[in-house]
Amino acid sequence: MKNLLLILLALLAGCASAKQVKGPGGEIAYLVQCGNAVKGKCTEKASDLCPKGYDLIDRNSDRYAELTKVGNIGKLEIKADTTTTMLIQCK
Numbered sequence: 001m002k003n004l005l006l007i008l009l010a011l012l013a014g015c016a017s018a019k020q021v022k023g024p025g026g027e028i029a030y031l032v033q034c035g036n037a038v039k040g041k042c043t044e045k046a047s048d049l050c051p052k053g054y055d056l057i058d059r060n061s062d063r064y065a066e067l068t069k070v071g072n073i074g075k076l077e078i079k080a081d082t083t084t085t086m087l088i089q090c091k
Helices: 001-012 036-049
Strands: 017-021 028-035 054-069 074-091
Touching: 017 036, 028 036, 036 054, 036 074
Parallel strands: none
Antiparallel strands: 017 028, 028 074, 054 074
């Protein structure tokens, strides 16, 4: 299960995604996620979702490590990255 989570986070690292959720008061909110390599993609995605602006309800950044094989000799490399998650509500 932990490996699946790391793979999912690695896939999310290259793009920004959003999912509609219930906000703290039961209203519509959005959970926006992006990787460290594209930090600006989170705010860009939030602006696309909420053209009249948005309120930031919560923000969280999680670091993770990914183990990858380099070349044909089997050398392993650890790559660290950060995934940012924002909970927003449109104005």
